[in-house]
Amino acid sequence: MxxxxxxxxxxxxxxxxxxxxxxxxxxxxxxxxxxxxxxxxxxxxxxxxxxxxxxxxxxxxxxxxxxxxxxxxxxxxxxxxxxxxxxxxxxxxxxxxxxxxxxxxxxxxxxxxxxxxxxxxxxxxxxxxxxxxxxxxxxxxxxxxxxxxxxxxxxxxxxxxxxPGDGAKAKLVNNLLAAVNLAAAGEAFALAERLGLDAKTVLDVVCASSGQSWIAADRIPRALAGDFAPRAHARILTKDIGLALDCARGVGQPATLGVAAQAVFARTCALGWAEEDDAAVLKACRQPDTT
Missing domain, CATH: 3.40.50.720 (NAD(P)-binding Rossmann-like Domain)
Structure with a gap:
């Protein structure tokens, strides 16, 4: 073949x-x-x-x-x-x-x-x-x-x-959840740092506890190490959230958390990190929101 x-x-x-x-x-x-x-x-x-x-x-x-x-x-x-x-x-x-x-x-x-x-x-x-x-x-x-x-x-x-189209729908459901989980992880680990905690130790706690998610376990360790080389660009997941929200609106399904995650990713891109790894949401969450 x-x-x-x-x-x-x-x-x-x-x-x-x-x-x-x-x-x-x-x-x-x-x-x-x-x-x-x-x-x-x-x-x-x-x-x-x-x-x-x-x-x-x-x-x-x-x-x-x-x-x-x-x-x-x-x-x-x-x-x-x-x-x-x-x-x-x-x-x-x-x-x-x-x-x-x-x-x-x-x-x-x-x-x-x-x-x-x-x-x-x-x-x-x-x-x-x-x-x-x-x-x-x-x-x-x-x-x-x-x-x-x-x-x-x-x-x-x-x-x-x-x-055709059935797979795309399932992928957007997955990516909506991935984006919500990653945005939440960025917010949580920015809070851990602001509280004066050792973020890597907190990561160990989360990965062994109820706050664990696959995307946080994959992205947050390299974000804490300052590694934002793009495996998956921030702009890509930002695009995917928009597609998922379009699907939700098309069938009348509320997506409150998706809208919140979209705002976090849009801010990440607006701050200049669109071409970095989507783990750059942690950097965005570290920045004070002046809007």
């Missing part, structure tokens, strides 16, 4: 390197030379455009940042849909609005492409190891046919529903 990956940032590049290590024929496309050079060194082929990549592979995986970027690489003038998709598949791994997934799947179907909605979670280290979580929305027969590839990419894998 020949696999193409469009968007080789933190997650996409890790996925490409994982597949190459397992002997998969991989073609990549990105707007930046650096990640493409790394992928080429690992044995991947670099395509000049999404259309060129699509013509050379059996499965296209998109891991770009936004719905607009996903539409462009799939449906644009030089996009995947310009190639005949008969017998071939697009896997959308980006966290984007369910409506964007549904729209892309519809357009791709007109060019004979099948679409699997498969947002991912877990960070670059898990993507590199093939152990990231995957939330799958698509035809059960399609999912079954892709089982060997999906097994190389992620574990656990959750079949959310039979339609």
């Amino acid at each position: 020949r696999v193409g990956i469009i968007g080789i940032g933190n997650m996409g590049l890790a996925m490409a390197l994982n597949l190459r290590e397992r002997g998969v024929d991989v073609t990549v496309r990105d707007l930046r030379d650096g990640p493409e050079r790394i992928a080429r060194t690992a044995g991947a082929t670099v395509a000049a455009s999404p259309a060129e990549l699509a013509a050379a592979v059996d499965v296209v995986i998109t891991v770009v940042g936004t719905g607009a970027e996903t539409r462009e690489v799939l449906l644009g003038a030089d996009g995947v849909a310009t190639a005949d998709g008969a017998g071939r598949v697009v896997i959308i791994c980006s966290t984007i609005a369910p409506d964007d997934v549904i729209a892309c799947a519809g357009h791709l179907a007109r060019a004979s492409w099948q679409t699997l909605d498969a947002p991912i979670s877990g960070g670059p280290a898990r993507a590199r190891a093939g152990s990231m979580s995957m939330m799958l929305g698509g035809d059960p027969a399609l999912i079954a046919s892709l089982a060997p590839l999906l097994a190389m990419l992620g574990e656990p894998r959750f079949v959310i529903g039979p339609h």
